[in-house]
Amino acid sequence: MPERARVSSAHISPSAHYTGYVWYRHQLADTAFVTRFGRFVHGLLSPITWGARMAFDLDIEQLLLQRHLQIDAQLTAAIEQGGVCQVVEIACGLSPRGRRFSLRYPQLRYIEADLPVMAARKRLLLNAEGWLGSQHQVRAVDILAEEGANCLAALFAELDQSKPVVVITEGLVNYFELALVESFWTRLAEQLRAFPQATYLTELYPDLREHPRYRQLRWGVGLIGRLTRGNYPLHYRNDPAIVQGFEKCGFSQVVVFDPSRTSQALGLAPSRSAGLVRVIEARV
Numbered sequence: 670m671p672e673r674a675r676v677s678s679a680h681i682s683p684s685a686h687y688t689g690y691v692w693y694r695h696q697l698a699d700t701a702f703v704t705r706f707g708r709f710v711h712g713l714l715s716p717i718t719w720g721a722r723m724a725f726d727l728d729i730e731q732l733l734l735q736r737h738l739q740i741d742a743q744l745t746a747a748i749e750q751g752g753v754c755q756v757v758e759i760a761c762g763l764s765p766r767g768r769r770f771s772l773r774y775p776q777l778r779y780i781e782a783d784l785p786v787m788a789a790r791k792r793l794l795l796n797a798e799g800w801l802g803s804q805h806q807v808r809a810v811d812i813l814a815e816e817g818a819n820c821l822a823a824l825f826a827e828l829d830q831s832k833p834v835v836v837i838t839e840g841l842v843n844y845f846e847l848a849l850v851e852s853f854w855t856r857l858a859e860q861l862r863a864f865p866q867a868t869y870l871t872e873l874y875p876d877l878r879e880h881p882r883y884r885q886l887r888w889g890v891g892l893i894g895r896l897t898r899g900n901y902p903l904h905y906r907n908d909p910a911i912v913q914g915f916e917k918c919g920f921s922q923v924v925v926f927d928p929s930r931t932s933q934a935l936g937l938a939p940s941r942s943a944g945l946v947r948v949i950e951a952r953v
C-alpha cells in the first residue's frame with residue numbers, strides 16, 4: 670500500500686459540524702443538517718468570531734458564505750448553461766448543497782462523498798428524511814487513497830463518462846500541505862480527462878502577505894488548525910500563482926474568482942472581509 674494511503678485526515682471531520690451549522694443559520698439548510706456538536710461549537714466560538722468582526726472587521730461567517738455562494742453560482746451556470754447533468758461533491762460533510770441542487774434540478778445526478786464515517790453519517794441523515802434516491806447518493810472516498818475501495822478511481826467509475834461532470838471540494842484543501850493537495854489535484858485531473866467536459870470547483874485562502882488583514886487571517890487559520898488538531902497552511906501568493914499551480918497539475922483553463930467583488934450578485938452585504946478567499950473554476 671502506498672505510504673500516502675495510510676495517512677489519516679479524520680481529525681478534520683468535526684469542522685463539518687461547524688460549517689453545517691453556519692449554512693443552517695443563514696437559511697441555506699434545513700434543520701435536519703444541524704447537529705448538537707455543530708450548535709455547541711458555534712456557540713463556543715461566537716465570542717471569538719464577534720471579537721474578530723468588531724476589532725478587525727474580519728467576518729468569518731461572511732468569508733464562509735462568500736465561498737459557498739460563489740461555488741453555488743458557478744455550479745448553477747454549469748448546469749443551466751453548460752449542460753452538466755452529474756455532480757460529485759467530495760468532502761461534502763454536512764453541507765446542504767446536494768439537497769438544494771437535487772430539489773432544484775430533479776434530473777441532476779448528485780453524488781456526495783466523504784471519508785467513510787462522515788459519509789455514513791450523511792447517508793443516514795439524508796435517508797431519514799427520504800431525500801436519497803437513484804439520482805442523489807452518498808459514497809465513501811478518501812482523497813489521500815491512491816488505490817482501494819475509497820480511491821478517486823473507484824468513485825469516478827460509477828459516473829457516465831460520456832457526459833459532462835462538475836466536481837466540487839469545499840473546505841478541504843487548505844487543511845493539507847501543498848504537495849499533498851497538488852498530488853490530489855493531479856490524480857483528479859487524470860480522472861477528469863475521461864469525460865467530454867469536466868469542471869472542478871474549489872476554494873483557497875491564498876497567502877496574501879500584503880493584505881491589510883493578513884495578520885488577523887493568520888491568527889484565524891492558526892486557531893482553525895489548533896481546533897482541528899492539524900495545520901491550515903495558506904497556499905500560493907496571488908492569483909497568477911494559483912493558475913500556474915493548477916496548470917502544473919494538469920488543468921488547462923483556470924479562472925480565479927474573488928467573491929468579495931460580487932457580493933451583491935451573490936446576495937451578500939458589501940464585503941467587510943474583502944479579498945481573502947478565492948473560488949477556482951478549473952477545466953481539464
Ligand SMILES: C[S@@+](CC[C@H](N)C(=O)[O-])C[C@H]1O[C@@H](n2cnc3c(N)ncnc32)[C@H](O)[C@@H]1O
Nearest residue numbers: 678681682684685688760761762811812839840
Ligand atoms: C470543513 S469540512 C467541510 C464540509 C463541507 N464541504 C462544508 O463546506 O460544509 C471538511 C470535510 O472534509 C472531509 N475530509 C477530510 N479529509 C478527507 C479526505 N481525505 N477525503 C475526503 N474528505 C475528507 C471531512 O470529513 C469534512 O467533512
